[in-house]
Amino acid sequence: MPFAIILNINILIIMQETPKALRLQIGLFGRTNVGKSSFLNCIANQNISIVSDIAGTTTDVVEKSMELLPFGPVTFLDTAGLDDNSVLAEARINKTKKIFNRADIIVLICEADKWGENEEYVRIQSENLKIPLIIIINKIDINPPSEAFLKKIRLFSSALITASFIDLENAENLRNDFKKALIENSPKDYFSSNLLGDLLPSGSLAVFVIPIDLEAPKGRLILPQVQAIRDVLDNDSAVVVVKEKEYAEMLSRLNQAPNLVVCDSQVIARVVADTPENVKLTSFSILFSRLKGDLEEFIKGAIAIEKLQAGDKILVAEACTHHAIQDDIGRVKIPRWLLQYTGVALNIETFAGHDYPDNLEDYKLVIHCGGCMINRKEMMSRLRQCKLANVPITNYGICISVLQGVLRRALSPFPELYELYMK
Ligand code: SF4
CATH class of the missing domain: 3.40.50.11410 (Rossmann fold)
Structure with missing residues (x-):
C-alpha cells in the first residue's frame, strides 16, 4: 500500500491535551498580594481541572493551563505584580509587559478605591492594543467599593466583577460570573477559524503530501498536519495522506481529481511538478499564515x-x-x-x-x-x-x-493574492 488513508492512533494521543497555541491566552495582572493566587484557586476548584502548572524560571511569567468548562481550554499567564520591588523585579516586570503581545484577553484584579499608575498602565495597554479587559475588584468583604469607584471602573470596562475569593460559599457564583464574562468578551476570531473550510465544500477530497524525513518527529505527525486533518473531517470531507515519493502514483490511482492538494513547503517544487495544472495546490505553511497571521x-x-x-x-x-x-x-x-x-x-x-x-x-x-x-x-x-x-x-x-x-501554483486557491x- 503506497499511501495511508488517515487515522493514526498517534493523532488521537496528541490531541488529548489541547496545544498551547489553541488555548485562549488570558493575561492575569494585578499588584502583589491583590489576590491573583486566590482567584486562580477559586477558578480551579470545580468544573475544571488543572492539566499543567509550569513554573518558569524566577523571571518567567507562570503559565497555568486549565479546561474551563463549558468555555474550553485556556492558559492563564500569571504575571509579576507590576509594583514588585524585589531584586528580580525588573526582569520579571519586563517579561510581564511582553504578555500584552500574547494575551487574547486581560484580567486585571484590583482592590476597591485603589486605582493607581499600575492599574492605569494595564488599562491603557489593553485599550491601545484593543485587548478585551475584565476588571475584578477583590476583597470586597473587608473593603467594599464606593459607588463613585464603581462608576469610574465601569467607564473602563463593562466586564466588571466584584468578589471576595476567600468567600468559599460564594465561589460557585464567582466562577460562573467569570466564565460568563470570558464568553462575552473573548475575541470573536477565537471561536471562528478558517484553515481549510472555505476551500473544501462538504464532500470534497483533499490530498496531503507529508515528507517523513529527519525533521519529522518519530512515530507521529506534527501539530499543523494534525490540525489540518481534523479541519477536513470537521468540514465533512475526506483526506488522503501520502509521502512525496508515492504521490504521483497515488494521484494516478484516484478516479477523480482532488479538490485540493496541500504539501509541506520543503517538497513543493516536486509536488507542483507532479500535479495537473487544473488542481488547486498550496502548502501547510501558507494555510497557517492565513489562519494565524x-x-x-x-x-x-x-x-x-x-x-x-x-x-x-x-x-x-x-x-x-x-x-x-x-x-x-x-x-x-x-x-x-x-x-x-x-x-x-x-x-x-x-x-x-x-x-x-x-x-x-x-x-x-x-x-x-x-x-x-x-x-x-x-x-x-x-x-x-x-x-x-x-x-x-x-x-x-x-x-x-x-x-x-x-508561487503562482502555491497560491492557486488565492489567485487574487x-x-x-x-x-
Ligand atoms: S514552525 Fe517550527 S520554529 Fe515555528 S513555532 Fe512551529 S516548531 Fe517552532
Missing part, C-alpha cells in the same frame, strides 16, 4: 526578496526554540535557496523565541516560521512590530515558493 501582508513582504542586495541583513525568526537538526530549514535550507536565487551573499541571522532582537529596523526582510506554537494574537503582534519598524515580513512557505519559482504579488 495576515497572508496578504506576508505576500507583500515577499516582494522584498527581489530587491535584496549583497550584505543585506535578513532575520529568520522562529517563534520557539526547537532543536535544530543538521539540514534545518531556517538555518540551512532557506539560506542556501536564498543564495541560489539572489546570487549574492546575504547576512542571515536566526533568532528563536517569543521576542525579536532589539534592532529589528536594521533588517531588510524578516522571514518568519509557521508559528505553530504561538496563537494568532502573538503572530499579529509580531507582524505589527515589523510594520512599526518598517521592515517587510514574509513567512517560510511563501518565501520557499518564491525561491523555488512556484498572486495578482497582488505581481503588481
Whole structure:
C-alpha cells in the first residue's frame, strides 16, 4: 500500500491535551498580594481541572493551563505584580509587559478605591492594543467599593466583577460570573477559524503530501498536519495522506481529481511538478499564515526578496526554540535557496523565541516560521512590530515558493493574492 488513508492512533494521543497555541491566552495582572493566587484557586476548584502548572524560571511569567468548562481550554499567564520591588523585579516586570503581545484577553484584579499608575498602565495597554479587559475588584468583604469607584471602573470596562475569593460559599457564583464574562468578551476570531473550510465544500477530497524525513518527529505527525486533518473531517470531507515519493502514483490511482492538494513547503517544487495544472495546490505553511497571521501582508513582504542586495541583513525568526537538526530549514535550507536565487551573499541571522532582537529596523526582510506554537494574537503582534519598524515580513512557505519559482501554483486557491504579488 503506497499511501495511508488517515487515522493514526498517534493523532488521537496528541490531541488529548489541547496545544498551547489553541488555548485562549488570558493575561492575569494585578499588584502583589491583590489576590491573583486566590482567584486562580477559586477558578480551579470545580468544573475544571488543572492539566499543567509550569513554573518558569524566577523571571518567567507562570503559565497555568486549565479546561474551563463549558468555555474550553485556556492558559492563564500569571504575571509579576507590576509594583514588585524585589531584586528580580525588573526582569520579571519586563517579561510581564511582553504578555500584552500574547494575551487574547486581560484580567486585571484590583482592590476597591485603589486605582493607581499600575492599574492605569494595564488599562491603557489593553485599550491601545484593543485587548478585551475584565476588571475584578477583590476583597470586597473587608473593603467594599464606593459607588463613585464603581462608576469610574465601569467607564473602563463593562466586564466588571466584584468578589471576595476567600468567600468559599460564594465561589460557585464567582466562577460562573467569570466564565460568563470570558464568553462575552473573548475575541470573536477565537471561536471562528478558517484553515481549510472555505476551500473544501462538504464532500470534497483533499490530498496531503507529508515528507517523513529527519525533521519529522518519530512515530507521529506534527501539530499543523494534525490540525489540518481534523479541519477536513470537521468540514465533512475526506483526506488522503501520502509521502512525496508515492504521490504521483497515488494521484494516478484516484478516479477523480482532488479538490485540493496541500504539501509541506520543503517538497513543493516536486509536488507542483507532479500535479495537473487544473488542481488547486498550496502548502501547510501558507494555510497557517492565513489562519494565524495576515497572508496578504506576508505576500507583500515577499516582494522584498527581489530587491535584496549583497550584505543585506535578513532575520529568520522562529517563534520557539526547537532543536535544530543538521539540514534545518531556517538555518540551512532557506539560506542556501536564498543564495541560489539572489546570487549574492546575504547576512542571515536566526533568532528563536517569543521576542525579536532589539534592532529589528536594521533588517531588510524578516522571514518568519509557521508559528505553530504561538496563537494568532502573538503572530499579529509580531507582524505589527515589523510594520512599526518598517521592515517587510514574509513567512517560510511563501518565501520557499518564491525561491523555488512556484508561487503562482502555491497560491492557486488565492489567485487574487498572486495578482497582488505581481503588481
Ligand atoms: S514552525 Fe515555528 S513555532 Fe512551529 S516548531 Fe517550527 S520554529 Fe517552532
